[in-house]
Amino acid sequence: MSSRGPLVAPMILVVEDNEVNQLLTASVLEREGFVVDLAGTAVQAIERLRLHTPDLILMDIQLPGMDGLSLTRQLKADPATARITVVALTAHAMTGDREQSLAAGCAGYISKPIDTRTFGTQVREFLINSVPASSPSRSDATLNGQ
């Protein structure tokens, strides 16, 4: 994990069960200056969310056990997590995933496999357009850190 800079970098929780995708996503996000937290299942994601409130969640739809859209619905129904922006990670070919993601409460989706050249920009655009999820200091840092 990269060290924190003088400004608090936005924190992204990546919920992804595939280890290769986890490592690739985390390394691209860290290179782009984000702080990354990881979870491989919905249960792990809920545990991580008890420890910190991320600025954004990247949510793989297909997870073992509880799937990503069910987890998103659960987070959106809980006042403690409802304001966190959730962006779905969807397999490119799956038509209907976008509508289902939005219906579950996601702000949008990013297709997998991710494009490592544009991924950071895509994530930043969701952060800019999101309602601040946590403390004012963190949201200020989010906006100033572009």
Ligand code: MN
């Ligand atoms: Mn998956």
